[in-house]
Amino acid sequence: MSDGEIVVSGLTKRYKTLLAVDGLSFSVRPGRVTGFLGPNGAGKTTTLRMLLNLVTPTSGTATIGGSRYADLRDPLRTVGAVLEASSAHKGRTGINHLRVICAAAGLPKKRADEALELVGLTPAAKRKFKGYSLGMRQRLGIAAAMLGDPRVLILDEPANGLDPEGIRWMRSLLQGLAREGRTVLVSSHLLSEMELLADDVVIIANGKLLRQGPMGEVVTSMTTTAHVRVRTPQADGLTAALSGLPGATVTPSSDNTLLVTGVEAPAIGKAALAAGVELHELTPERPDLEGVFLELTAGKAGIR
Known part of the structure; x- marks a missing residue:
């Protein structure tokens, strides 16, 4: 020891x-x-x-x-x-x-x-x-x-x-x-x-x-998934454009914002350009400690 x-x-x-x-x-x-x-x-x-x-x-x-x-x-x-x-x-x-x-x-x-x-x-x-x-x-x-x-x-x-x-x-x-x-x-x-x-x-x-x-291993080991936040006035058009990318999953959020998993930001931008879709935001978001902590401890707060 x-x-x-x-x-x-x-x-x-x-x-x-x-x-x-x-x-x-x-x-x-x-x-x-x-x-x-x-x-x-x-x-x-x-x-x-x-x-x-x-x-x-x-x-x-x-x-x-x-x-x-x-x-x-x-x-x-x-x-x-x-x-x-x-x-x-x-x-x-x-x-x-x-x-x-x-x-x-x-x-x-x-x-x-x-x-x-x-x-x-x-x-x-x-x-x-x-x-x-x-x-x-x-x-x-x-x-x-x-x-x-x-x-x-x-x-x-x-x-x-x-x-x-x-x-x-x-x-x-x-x-x-x-x-x-x-x-x-x-x-x-x-x-x-x-x-x-x-x-x-x-x-x-x-x-x-x-x-x-180690902090990095704990954060990346959880099911909290990295995603790309995409804001566009042509959400339907981008969703259609991304449907041809293997592994891509698109989840509507709010204010013309989509959360895209399974594909990196450059590929999303390339697909949007090819489809003529206007992008206002393209932001990769990685898992962080807060997300992992909340996922692990959901419903487990107590009184001691």
Whole structure:
């Protein structure tokens, strides 16, 4: 097993009559950002809390580098985690909040300054926590998670409260940490951002694994089909022209728009030209993470 690899095996959590996580198994490799996705109530947060030994599994195991979190010799230097926006004494400054954690964990005082610089909060180091925005609190939480320079980072909805610039900053930070060989596991509802951020993806619903693998493979493996969007005032004429192309399927959409599958855009344009059909739009549309996610999780949202 690789140093820093996360392995979830047969993980189950039952709360009386509620089965929150049901025999869940997946792995997260070092050197990559892994997106942990699922609809509301899928069991994501419960899984992360079991991974950090904040919740006791009913059965199964969740290990980091082959050990339970509770058995790690130096957990703060092994794992950094943020499961919600950072909380701190309202009258304490950002830098003092981190210094208190350093003192309690036996870490050098300078790590507080280094962590603040890492997350871009140095200018706000001496501002009191009560004056921090939600986005600043998210950054402070990540700074706290990075104090021990951990090999593994576990984040639950880290982009909450961040503006577009902050989200781009977060993406750059996490990808950079993964390139250093760290294991980065991120839970998020922002599917478009996750498609840009993550190398791998784990999708669950109702506490069960639906799909796991490299982002590109997961997106292209689904039945969601690539199609070409064609807008023309001569929809019937184009449909007739395409009927002679092997494999072409034409589905009327709206506003003189047709969705064409089974044939590429250049062939559609050539057929339209030969038939004298006027085209106003010819746009290839590929499967994306959102489409795959919705297809996988349709009707599977729950309450947990």
